[in-house]
Every structure is written in structure tokens, then in C-alpha cells.
Amino acid sequence: MKDRDASVSFRRDIKFWLEKNCPISQRQPIVQKEQIWGGRQRHFHSDDARLWFEAARDRGFTAPEWPSRYGGAGLSVDQAKILREEMQTLGCRPPLYDQGLWLLGPALLxxxxxxxxxQHLPAICRGExxxxxxxxxxxxxxxxxxxxxxxxxxxxxxxxxxxxxxxxxxxxxxxxxxxxxxxxxxxxxxxxxxxxxxxxxxxxxxxxxxxxxxxxxxxxxxxxxxxxxxxxxxxxxxxxxxVAKEVLRHERQLMASFESMAEKPKENIVDLFKQHIGNQDIHGISNTDVRDRLATHLMRDAAVKHLGERIARQREARCADPGLPLLMKYLSTREVQQKNEIVLDILGARGLSLSSPDDPELYDSMVRQWAFDKALTIAGGTSEIQLNIIAKRALELPFSGSS
Amino acid sequence: MILTSEQKLFTDSLASFLSSHLPVAALRVLRDAPLSTAYDRDLWRQMVALGVSSITVPTALGGAEFGWLAMGAVAQEMGRRLSPTPLLSSAVLAQGALIQCANIDQINRYLPDLLNGSEVWTVAFEECVHFSPEKVSTKMSARGLGGGKCMVLDGAAADRVVISALTAQGQWGLCVVEADAPGITQTPARLMDGRQYVDFEFTDVPQSACDWFLGETVATGWTQTLNQGMVVLAAEMLGSARELFERTVTYLKEREQFDVKIGSFQALQHRAAHMYSELELSQAAVDAALASFDSGRGDHSALASAAKALTNACFQLISDEAVQMHGGMGVTDELDIGLFLKRSRVCNQLLGNAYWHRRRYAERFEF
The missing domain is CATH 2.40.110.10 (Butyryl-CoA Dehydrogenase, subunit A, domain 2)
Incomplete structure (x- = not known):
């Protein structure tokens, strides 16, 4: 009960702080060119972006779970989850993007x-x-x-x-x-x-x-x-x-959560389906077929998120099933690609142009996303390598000559 | 899922009871038994003594209030052993309908006998070959209740039946009758999973034999009861799928061909790893639905449909692969693999196939 009270008041504080410090413009769906990357070439797309970054940096929220002596906020897993949830509710953009933050930091820790x-962790948290x-x-x-x-x-x-x-x-x-x-x-x-x-x-x-x-x-x-x-x-x-394996473990987790980092589509797939297909039986594409595929995808996508939460809860309760984190990258990257394929089918001939990244055309950016996401099942260890690892470590199947 | 130590103790004791009294071998005995046998009633009483009928029942009504995660864990243990019990038909569906749809007098009248095991009930809601609980033509008239229901789980062993029906005024509701009330004809069948399913025919069942659950909350209570049934069934299926998966992985590590263990072949390793990922994905969906029943938060219908649709597909995949990977032995009756395969296909149709659930899921999200 005491824990619950503490987490309720923590959540209230976080919400208050975010509302005060995250400008409205930084609560819009992220656009790739407005992402805040650190470094010597650092540049902010707007004053609001700078304000948001500096506030998060000073509070340690660029690396919420890192110890505060290295520039983090020293939050527990539960607290960090509350922060993530509240940021998600308000739609706050990530205050800093950096591979040092995601990959090197955990390995250095x-x-x-x-x-x-x-030498390195504070410079990462501070976006320097x-x-x-x-x-x-x-x-x-x-x-x-x-x-x-x-x-x-x-x-x-x-x-x-x-x-x-x-x-x-x-x-x-x-x-x-x-x-x-x-x-x-x-x-x-x-x-x-x-x-x-x-x-x-x-x-x-x-x-x-x-x-x-x-x-x-x-x-x-x-x-x-x-x-x-x-x-x-x-x-x-x-x-x-x-060290490399520790980084790869984090990279797999990162890839598994890639969707939340990527540019948010300006429209979600359900709206897209309703606008372009809806209840009509359009010649050449049956609404029931697409609806069935879309429902399958949404169910699986939700289950992947539930699985991620289950892994986090197990980690917190110190009863982790070591096999489960190995599944996340394999499952989640498939679902992202599946979604993109459904989008292309919904768009039909409207969804076949790549044009340039600066083109604001909605559908073209979805096609670019489709093309980009083809790399998800390759980067960070291909899906086939993931299956090898699952077979070997989680199922303990005999050596096959490939690792 | 993470169970409390109390929940864990409870499910462990039930699991060990099931291992001693209802292993897969018990299903082989049942399938050769007379058609009138649905399960071993004496063993069910012993399980009731262990607390299996009161898991999700509020303490205020005399239950244990252990929650749906514990119920899911028990169902999974039953699924691992294909244990024939009236957990779904009586403890989840009939009892759930009583608690969530009846008035307090009716609850007080009936619930104690269900909780102490002196009565076992079932539910009759199906009138078509495909799950469609909204289609109800069984109806009360001046002559009495008339109509019919099919696929009534464990129907010939039940003391009472909860029937979805229309009143003489055409109002939809549920009514409880004694299974041997005048005007009821039962035709039991044993389907390929070895379990008993009964067709019921109602000819002028007297109004005096029918105790109705009517009112504003009946529809939502019944929808929620069906949701709970779907998820408990999904949990049971998941237990079966997990057992089958583990047996298959063990076989891959033992069976030798071409002078090596067949589990060293990458083609089989990848398929096994894929099965494992599907199994845990379904587990996450089932746990999320169970947790939503406990917390009262979330869209229960959407979560239940996701759990059932994903588990249908997962159990089907794993049972197919288990047969294939066991090779010739996989298609024999000597191995248990076929029992799991046949159970998978029956469960697919019970309480909604994947198409039904995907359609309802789409409706929940208005697309």
C-alpha cells in the first residue's frame, strides 16, 4: 500500500513537471528532421526543442535509469516506466536521440x-x-x-x-x-x-x-x-x-521498441483503412480480407507490447525468464513490416512513390517507412540469427554448426 | 504472469492433484467410457474441496477471491494434461452467469451448492454450427419453453442448465432449468477430443421449471461471462500447447537420424524457435486479458478476442508441428500427440473461431 501511495505521488509529480517543462510543440508526433540529436554538431530545430532538451537534461531525464553521478536521474524500473507512460500520455517527444545513450552507455555501466x-556518460546525457x-x-x-x-x-x-x-x-x-x-x-x-x-x-x-x-x-x-x-x-x-554482446542485447531491445522512436505516422493504420476502404467492397480488394489481416496485426502488435511489459515486470520482481527477451526483436520487427505491407495494400497505386524525404506528402513518407523498415529484420542481428540464438539459449537444442 | 505466493501454493497443489489423478491417460479412459460420462464427478468433488470452484468468487459470496490469473494458471495445468473437468462449463460459464446475471436471491439459493460441489451446472447458448451467441430462437410460450441448443459442454452430467432464451414477451434472458425437467431431451455425443457434447431439445418445458435471470444487467453480465470463458479456454489451450511444445523439443533432442540428433538441424531449430515465440506471444495476450478481469480495466471483449484468436492459431501451429516433427510416431494413437491435435481443433470452434474473434476485435475498434 505504501509502495502504491509512493508511486501515485511520483506519478503526480512527474505529470506536473512534464506539463510545466515540455512545451506544447514538443508534444506533437515526432518528425524526423525535428529529432534532437546531441554532439558537437548539435542544432535545435526550434527554441522549444532547446528548452525541452535542457529541462530534461538538467533533471537527468535523458537517461532516466542511469545513476545521477553519471548524469542520469537514478530512477527505478517502476519509476522509469511511470515516466515513460506519462510522456506517452502527453505525447512528449524523446528529449535526446543518441546511440551513446541507447547502446554504449549500458555497456560502459x-x-x-x-x-x-x-569521462563519457555525463557527456552523453548532456548531449555534448x-x-x-x-x-x-x-x-x-x-x-x-x-x-x-x-x-x-x-x-x-x-x-x-x-x-x-x-x-x-x-x-x-x-x-x-x-x-x-x-x-x-x-x-x-x-x-x-x-x-x-x-x-x-x-x-x-x-x-x-x-x-x-x-x-x-x-x-x-x-x-x-x-x-x-x-x-x-x-x-x-x-x-x-x-562487451559487444551486452551492446547487442541492448540493440535488440532498442530495435524491438524502434517503432516508438521512429517518426510517428500522421495517421494511424485504422484511420487509413477507414478512409480508403471502409465498409465498401472495392473492386480488387475486399474489405473483409484487409480487416481480418489488420485485426490480426493489431492483436499481435498489442501482444508484443504485453510481452515487453511482462519482461519488465519479471526483471523488477527478479524472476526473469531469460528466454523471453530473446523473442522481442524477432516478433516486433515482423509486426512492423507486416503493418507496412498492409498500408501498401490499403493505399494501392497511391502508395508507390518514394519522392524525397523533404516532401510533406503523407503517403510517400509511409512508403519511405516501408522501404526503411526492410532493414529492421537485418540490422542488429538478422531474424535468422535471432532464431539461432533462441534455439540455442532458450531451447538448448544441440549445436548445428552455426551460431 | 507473476503469481503471489498464495496463488502459487494453490495452483501447485492443484497441479500435483491433476498429475496423480487426471494425467493424459485419464482422457484415454474417458473416450472409451459410455456416452453418458463427461468426467469423473468424484474427482471433481475432490478438486472442489481444494477450492477450484471458488477461485474467482468474491469472498462476500463465500468464494476465495484468488483472481483470474490464478484461474488461468489452473486452466493451463488442466490443459497440460488434457484433464476432462467441468471447470469451463460449470465453474466459469454457469457459475459466472449466475453471479453476473442473477439477482441476489437466486445467487443465495444456488451458489452454495456449486461452491461445495454438490451441484454441477452447464450452459446452453449455441444454436448454430458456428459460434453465434446472439442468435437465440429458443423461446417461452404459453405451452412452455421450446427450441433447441447444441454443443452443450458436459451436458449429460449437469444437474442444471443455464439456457439463453426469449421470454414469452420476446425479452432475451437466461433461464435455469433442472437437466431432467419434463420436456428436455438430450442427445450426447463424444467428439474427437474425447469430451462429451450434448444437443438439447426443449418441448414444452413448463414455465414452473424455469427460473429466469432478467433485467438490464443480464446482457453485459452474459457478455462478460462469455469473455471469461473464452480466456479460460484460451489459457487451457495454451497449457496444452506448451506441454506439446515441450514434448516436441525433448523429442528433437533425443531422436537421431543421419547419425545426429534431429534437433541439430537448423530447419527444425528455426521452426522450434518460431513456435516458442508464438507460444509466448499468446501467453502475453492471455495474461493481459486475465489481468484485465482482475483489475476491471481495459476493453475486456477486445482483450478476450485477441487472446482466443491468437491462441487458436498458436495451438494449431504447435499441434501441426508436433505431429510433423514426431514423424511417423506423430500420427499413431500410441503417442499422445494426436490427442492434443484433436483437442486443438475442437477448441478452435468452441466460444468462437479466429474469424469470429478478429471480426469482433475490428468492431471494438470501429473498423
């Missing part, structure tokens, strides 16, 4: 030295430094441990040579966290180290990669004799695989 935490992720390589995708980017011992430094692909927004980032090979004498997972690299270092270059939907945020990042101080090694030398 688990594996970083105290000096590394103090923006991070990119350097994992995949042209010859190391699903077989990530096959990576070849080399970091050689060079006195107080590592000398890094090689390239990283799918480095999202690396052209706008300040630093990159990378998996590098420090030893190639043993099994491939064992010679990998986790290194933090300043993208301003001499010898780094970044090239964008266009995708099937047009321009994209993906880049390839090249390293040529780049010198990196040895203090920037996270975890053990040759022991980076453990």
Missing part, C-alpha cells in the same frame, strides 16, 4: 572503468558528444566475430586499420565505439577488443551509403593508421566480445 564512466557504432564489416555481417579491422600495439596507443560498415549517422557523430581485432592466433571470438575512437582523429574518413529507399543514415567508416590511446580500451584486452 557494465564494463567501463570508473574513469571511463565519468554523439556516438556511432562500429560493428559490422564488409566481410563480417551475421558472422560478426569474423571482423578484420586491426588494432596493433603501438606503445601508449593502438594503431587501427580497416573499415566498418552500416555505421549509422557516423558522418554526424563525434566518437565511435568499435570492435577491433587485437589477436588472430586463437578462436575468432577471443581476439576481439572494444575500443572508443574519436572520429576527429587523423586517418578517419566517413562515406554515406544510399539504400533502396533513397538517401540513408548509413555510412562506411574507414580507419588508416589511426592512433587511439590505450586508456580507450573498454573491458579486457582481447575480451571485447563480452
Amino acid at each position: 557494465a564494463f567501463g572503468s570508473e574513469a571511463q564512466k565519468l 558528444i554523439r556516438w556511432a557504432q562500429g560493428y559490422s564489416e564488409p566481410c563480417a555481417g551475421s558472422d560478426l566475430a569474423n571482423l578484420q579491422t586491426k588494432a596493433e600495439d603501438n606503445g601508449d596507443f593502438f594503431k587501427v586499420n580497416g573499415s566498418k560498415i552500416w555505421t549509422t549517422k557516423a558522418d554526424k557523430a563525434d566518437w565511435i565505439f568499435c570492435l577491433v581485432r587485437t589477436d588472430d592466433s586463437g578462436p575468432k571470438q577471443q581476439g576481439i577488443s572494444f575500443l572508443l575512437i574519436d572520429l576527429a582523429s587523423a586517418g578517419v574518413s566517413v562515406t554515406p551509403i544510399p539504400l533502396l529507399g533513397g538517401e540513408s543514415d548509413f555510412c562506411q567508416t574507414f580507419f588508416s593508421d589511426v592512433l587511439v590511446p590505450k586508456d580507450n580500451l573498454v573491458g579486457e584486452l582481447h575480451g571485447g566480445w563480452a
Whole structure:
């Protein structure tokens, strides 16, 4: 009862604070170009965006669950959930977007030295430094441990040579966290180290990669004799695989919740269905067929969210079923793609143009979303890799020669 | 779902009772029994003594008020063993209709005998081959109640039947009759799941034998009763699906072909992992619906329909895959796999197939 009272008053405080500090313009559905990204190239789309970011930053709400000494708000899982719910109710936009916040931070909290935490975490929470992720390589995708980017011992430094692909927004980032090979004498997972690299270092270059939907945020990042101080090694030398897996775990969770981060469609799919198909039997597409598919999708989508809540509750009650988090990325990315396919069917010939991202045309942005989301079942570990992991870890099926 | 320690203790004791007295082997005995047998009434009394009839009943009415999550956990344990019991027909549907649709005098008159196990009831609401509870032509007239119902769960073993019917004035309601009242003819059948389903014919059942639940709250109470029945059935199906899934994964780890365990083949691993993800997705939907009954929040009809539709598909997938992955053994009667498969298809039709539920879900969201 006492807990309930405390959470009721916490919720009331949060709601009051959000209403006071989150400007109305920051409670509208997020538009991609108005997202608030941190870093040296930081720029705010509006004064309201700056106000909202600064208020959230000062309250630690850019990283609600991180300890306050590292710039977070030190909230419990339950409190953070209340904050999320209240932000969702009011429609508050995320106050900061950054891969450092989502991916590197959790790994540093688990594996970083105290000096590394103090150097990097507050700068992330405060939106001063923006991070990119350097994992995949042209010859190391699903077989990530096959990576070849080399970091050689060079006195107080590592000398890094090689390239990283799918480095999202690396052209706008300040630093990159990378998996590098420090030893190639043993099994491939064992010679990998986790290194933090300043993208301003001499010898780094970044090239964008266009995708099937047009321009994209993906880049390839090249390293040529780049010198990196040895203090920037996270975890053990040759022991980076453990850190990498922690990041991947968070990336999977992030991908599972990607929809909530992405640009909100200006219309939801139910409205779209009602407007374009409704109760009519249009030649070439039967409303009952689409309605049936749409209902299936909405039921599954809701169940994915219930599953996510169940995982969070189990974690809080310390009775976690370790198999469940492995399912989230596989299930949720399928549903996002399923929704997009239903949207294309509803739109018919109206939904076939990509045009440019700046075009305000509603349907084109939905088609761009469809194209972009094709990457969801690939990035962060393909669906097939997810199934391998589920079979191995949750079901403990025998080794099959692929991991 | 996370149960309280009290709920856990209760469901564990029921699970161990079921393991000793109603394992899957009991269903094999039932399917060869005379048509009049629906379940072992003596075992049901023992389960009632353990508290199974009072799980969701408010303490004010003499129940245990353990909540719907506990009810769901019990149903899952029954599903794991395909245990034939009147949990759904009597403790959830008939008792639910009584508590949610009857007046307090009627509740006081009938409920104690249900809670102490001296009576077992069922419900008769189906008149068509596909679930359509809104279609009611059974009607009272000057001569008495006339009409018919089909697919009445465990009907020939019930002491009383709750019937959805129209009064002589054409008002829809529920009426309770003794199962052997004059004018009632029963035709029992054992369907492929080994359970008993009965067709009822009513010819001039006297008005004096009918005790009606009428009034403004009956419709919402009945809808809610059906919602609860759908979700408890879904929980039971989920228990069956989980049992079948676990047996199949065990088999993949034991069976050898081409000198290796067949579970090492990636094609089978991916299908097993997919089944697992569907199982937990359905579990999340069922738990959400159960939790909504406990909290009183949310759209119960939408949540119940999502739970039933997803579980129909999930149990169907897993029972198909279980047969396929057990190979030739999967289609024998010696293994239990086929019993689960047949139960899946019967359950699909009970209380609404997936199409019915998807349509209702769409209606709830007005599309």
C-alpha cells in the first residue's frame, strides 16, 4: 500500500513537471528532421526543442535509469516506466536521440572503468558528444566475430586499420565505439577488443551509403593508421566480445521498441483503412480480407507490447525468464513490416512513390517507412540469427554448426 | 504472469492433484467410457474441496477471491494434461452467469451448492454450427419453453442448465432449468477430443421449471461471462500447447537420424524457435486479458478476442508441428500427440473461431 501511495505521488509529480517543462510543440508526433540529436554538431530545430532538451537534461531525464553521478536521474524500473507512460500520455517527444545513450552507455555501466564512466556518460546525457557504432564489416555481417579491422600495439596507443560498415549517422557523430581485432592466433571470438575512437582523429574518413529507399543514415567508416590511446580500451584486452554482446542485447531491445522512436505516422493504420476502404467492397480488394489481416496485426502488435511489459515486470520482481527477451526483436520487427505491407495494400497505386524525404506528402513518407523498415529484420542481428540464438539459449537444442 | 505466493501454493497443489489423478491417460479412459460420462464427478468433488470452484468468487459470496490469473494458471495445468473437468462449463460459464446475471436471491439459493460441489451446472447458448451467441430462437410460450441448443459442454452430467432464451414477451434472458425437467431431451455425443457434447431439445418445458435471470444487467453480465470463458479456454489451450511444445523439443533432442540428433538441424531449430515465440506471444495476450478481469480495466471483449484468436492459431501451429516433427510416431494413437491435435481443433470452434474473434476485435475498434 505504501509502495502504491509512493508511486501515485511520483506519478503526480512527474505529470506536473512534464506539463510545466515540455512545451506544447514538443508534444506533437515526432518528425524526423525535428529529432534532437546531441554532439558537437548539435542544432535545435526550434527554441522549444532547446528548452525541452535542457529541462530534461538538467533533471537527468535523458537517461532516466542511469545513476545521477553519471548524469542520469537514478530512477527505478517502476519509476522509469511511470515516466515513460506519462510522456506517452502527453505525447512528449524523446528529449535526446543518441546511440551513446541507447547502446554504449549500458555497456560502459557494465564494463567501463570508473574513469571511463565519468569521462563519457555525463557527456552523453548532456548531449555534448554523439556516438556511432562500429560493428559490422564488409566481410563480417551475421558472422560478426569474423571482423578484420586491426588494432596493433603501438606503445601508449593502438594503431587501427580497416573499415566498418552500416555505421549509422557516423558522418554526424563525434566518437565511435568499435570492435577491433587485437589477436588472430586463437578462436575468432577471443581476439576481439572494444575500443572508443574519436572520429576527429587523423586517418578517419566517413562515406554515406544510399539504400533502396533513397538517401540513408548509413555510412562506411574507414580507419588508416589511426592512433587511439590505450586508456580507450573498454573491458579486457582481447575480451571485447563480452562487451559487444551486452551492446547487442541492448540493440535488440532498442530495435524491438524502434517503432516508438521512429517518426510517428500522421495517421494511424485504422484511420487509413477507414478512409480508403471502409465498409465498401472495392473492386480488387475486399474489405473483409484487409480487416481480418489488420485485426490480426493489431492483436499481435498489442501482444508484443504485453510481452515487453511482462519482461519488465519479471526483471523488477527478479524472476526473469531469460528466454523471453530473446523473442522481442524477432516478433516486433515482423509486426512492423507486416503493418507496412498492409498500408501498401490499403493505399494501392497511391502508395508507390518514394519522392524525397523533404516532401510533406503523407503517403510517400509511409512508403519511405516501408522501404526503411526492410532493414529492421537485418540490422542488429538478422531474424535468422535471432532464431539461432533462441534455439540455442532458450531451447538448448544441440549445436548445428552455426551460431 | 507473476503469481503471489498464495496463488502459487494453490495452483501447485492443484497441479500435483491433476498429475496423480487426471494425467493424459485419464482422457484415454474417458473416450472409451459410455456416452453418458463427461468426467469423473468424484474427482471433481475432490478438486472442489481444494477450492477450484471458488477461485474467482468474491469472498462476500463465500468464494476465495484468488483472481483470474490464478484461474488461468489452473486452466493451463488442466490443459497440460488434457484433464476432462467441468471447470469451463460449470465453474466459469454457469457459475459466472449466475453471479453476473442473477439477482441476489437466486445467487443465495444456488451458489452454495456449486461452491461445495454438490451441484454441477452447464450452459446452453449455441444454436448454430458456428459460434453465434446472439442468435437465440429458443423461446417461452404459453405451452412452455421450446427450441433447441447444441454443443452443450458436459451436458449429460449437469444437474442444471443455464439456457439463453426469449421470454414469452420476446425479452432475451437466461433461464435455469433442472437437466431432467419434463420436456428436455438430450442427445450426447463424444467428439474427437474425447469430451462429451450434448444437443438439447426443449418441448414444452413448463414455465414452473424455469427460473429466469432478467433485467438490464443480464446482457453485459452474459457478455462478460462469455469473455471469461473464452480466456479460460484460451489459457487451457495454451497449457496444452506448451506441454506439446515441450514434448516436441525433448523429442528433437533425443531422436537421431543421419547419425545426429534431429534437433541439430537448423530447419527444425528455426521452426522450434518460431513456435516458442508464438507460444509466448499468446501467453502475453492471455495474461493481459486475465489481468484485465482482475483489475476491471481495459476493453475486456477486445482483450478476450485477441487472446482466443491468437491462441487458436498458436495451438494449431504447435499441434501441426508436433505431429510433423514426431514423424511417423506423430500420427499413431500410441503417442499422445494426436490427442492434443484433436483437442486443438475442437477448441478452435468452441466460444468462437479466429474469424469470429478478429471480426469482433475490428468492431471494438470501429473498423
